[in-house]
Amino acid sequence: MTGLLQPTTALLPLRSGDPQHAGPYRIVGRLGVGGMGVVFAGVDLRGARVAVKVIHASLSADAEFRARFAREVSVLDKVKGTCVVRIIDADVGAAQPWLAAEYVPGPTLESRVTSHGPLHDDELFGLTAGLAEALVAVHAAGVVHRDLKPSNVILSPAGPKLVDFGIARALDATVMTRTGTWIGSPGWVSPEEYSDAPTGPAADVYGWGLLVVYAATGSPPYGVARPEVLALKVLHEAVATSAVPGPLRTLVDRTLAKDPGLRPSASEVMAVVAESWRERHAQPAIAAADAATDIIARLDRTWVMPAAEPAWPTVQPSAPAAGTRRAALIAATVVIVLGAATAIAVNKLPAQPNPPPVQARSAAATADTRASQAATGQRDPAPKRTDRRPSPPPGTSAELAAALDLALASTPAASFTFEGGFTQSLTGGKASGRLHNRETQDDFDMTIRSYEGFRGRYVVLRSSSVYPDRPRAKADDLQLLGPEADAWNALIVAGTAGPSVVREMVAHGSRMKRKGRTYSGAVAVADTSGPLRALLNSWLDGDVEEVQPDSYITYKLTIDADDRPKRFLLAWSVPLGNGGIYTSTFSTSYRGWNSRKAISQP
Incomplete structure (x- = not known):
């Protein structure tokens, strides 16, 4: 997903299951949707417009996400510039946390x-x-x-107006995104x-x-x-x-x-x-x-910058006994809202202390809101549930990318077993050990047993440097090694088993399908990068995009109840001229995710 929701030419109608209220704001339509939540058009009791971001249920059940969301709201509320989009209100303790931001009409600099x-x-x-x-x-x-x-x-x-404050681990396809690399x-x-x-x-x-x-x-x-x-x-x-x-x-x-x-x-x-x-x-x-x-x-x-404002549904109280609102939907403008700005971690300056998690809406504010609702005949929102329910599996590739980011941020280390290699050859083998994810790079400490009989232990740091596991050993550039080198087997593992590769496949995949907590999709070789791209290029002794432009990657990923990789199967398929296909497969199982320190140089 993108950190900022793209312009929409119309106020979109609400869907079945969409909320009718977020705190004091009446929800009158949709402005867009992103990997972290849906942005709704909201109107307060005075008719003032706001953009209300309601976090997806799959993330709302995550305690770590909630704590971080609260910290972000606390910090972003302190940004008071005239040329920044203001945070107006939030409820970080709601069943589905939400945040209301200033509604800003107008084109982006890019579209202008x-x-x-x-x-x-x-x-x-x-x-x-x-x-x-x-x-x-x-x-x-x-x-x-x-x-x-x-x-x-x-x-x-x-x-x-500047929007979308601070990128960090949990978001969007620009973060993990967009490139899957940086x-x-x-x-x-x-x-x-x-x-x-x-x-x-x-x-x-x-x-x-x-x-x-x-x-x-x-x-x-x-x-x-x-x-x-x-x-x-x-x-x-x-x-x-x-x-x-x-x-x-x-x-x-x-x-x-x-x-x-x-x-x-x-x-x-x-x-x-x-x-x-x-x-x-x-x-x-x-x-x-x-x-x-x-x-x-x-x-x-x-400053002269005309921007046609869309007509939003009016919020006029009907007879007090009915307690309802009428709405007329007329759309016509370019709308930009603060999309993922607060659904992602804020990068704080070192001099600033970490603010404690806060509940953005006070009890007094809630009481005032309810009093206003009673005076105007508006119904109070449904009572909020405070019990935590099991997190439902992410439903879209953007949600899956965000869920993986959140999970790996808190538990980046695991043990793994691997097996795989290139079809029509003995190149490949088995490996086991432990790994540590560094967002877009991975560390490995593993023992490799190749199909050709070679056995060795290697440490890979940042998906790029490989060390034989002995004191004071010198590193080789992993992505420059060729298949003739014993250490090249480490590139097979790093290029197909690393969590960063899993994240890249999800971020770049198309035609994703889901069955329970198992996901599958396809990725064009043109969209590969990092150790996977280096592996394919090395195997072909040339750029895979030029040598085998019709080849493609498919993946099958199963995640556990905490949204961490459990099993990952990556396959590289090369179509043949006679209608056949050569497929090389690489399978990895992960267990024992934890927050231990990164793997160090031998």
Whole structure:
């Protein structure tokens, strides 16, 4: 799933089983659905519009998710910038937790640029200044956004709005996503996010620079390419900034420094942009402390961004005895809401203490709500159940991806047994040992017994370095080994049995089917990456996408009651010219998931 729900051209009707209320908000339609929940159109008793995110039942039963959701609500409630989407209300203790966010009409920066081309003049300065103000507010609350990209910026009638705060393990197909390899969105990730270095506010400053270049040119700063190609460009290539207006270009160049220590702070960015904007209008300088106030005032004077608002069903009380509402549904606009922003873990700055889990709605607020409902004849929502029921199995690939993320975040280690190899050959064997998942990479400590009679013990770190299990042994690059090397057997295991590979298959799979807690699907070889892609390329001595473009991957995954992998079967099928198919299979069983420390170098 994506971290932000995409625009919808209509307010969608409610479905059977959808809630009628979320706290004080009357649910009048659907705005969209994502892997973490459904976003509904909500209206309060005064008729004010909100976007209400109701978490899926499959995640609502997870105690860890609930605790993290409560922490996120507590932190995000502190973000008070004018150019960020505000959190209005939440109930983290409801049977299905929900969160209400400011409803913001308008196109995303991505759709605006796609439809009308680059931004110019005050429109461009307004975007850059508003985003700088938003980042200052976000960082002041102790949050690092980490996913600045065109689809996370709404050009509302009042000015630019930043949405979707903070990526972390539990979400969407951009996280696991979208590439199955890195956290973040390829081409919009800072250089330090491709390493083990801590990610701080400087990553957002880098993202600000990329957005300015995109808005000024109408094109992604690093172009369009495969995730691994984009990663190399981010790490080694400079962004072309010649299209950025002169007053901003020097600042943008500084924000795009590969070394985060050389980038300015968000506060400095805001001050410089405010000053440049004033100079453009031949106005005198102001104190840096007044930059935010000056930016908001100038947006009020210069920002023009029409956005047709859809007509939502009205919420008018009928006769008190009936206690009902009439609704008329008329749709017509582009709607963006705060989608996965709070369904994912927030990246906090080191200086900020961890807030305790909170119940966002107080008893007094609930009492006031009920009093208002009684006065207007509105029925109270159905009583909430507090008993925990067994978690139902995820129903969609997005839900499954999110559930795997949550489960592996808390219990990343397990024991495993493996068997598999390439058909029409003796290449393959059996393996057993333990593994540890690092989100998009895996560690292994395993004993391998090949079909050819070889036996050895190896340690694999981060799906890339392989060590013979002996003191002071030197590592080989696992993904550069060929089939002639004994250690290449470790690549067979890492490329087909690692939890990161499981997550990649789920994130990229199509035609997924479910029977109970067993899922199956197919993946095109063009969508493979990491150790699996390295394995196939090595076996073919060439790029699988070029040598065997018609080949494909199928998988069958069974998860346990806590949504952790239990059995995983991966098959690589190569169609033959005579109508036959060669299929190589690799089967893994997992047991004893736990939270032990990562596997270390011998």
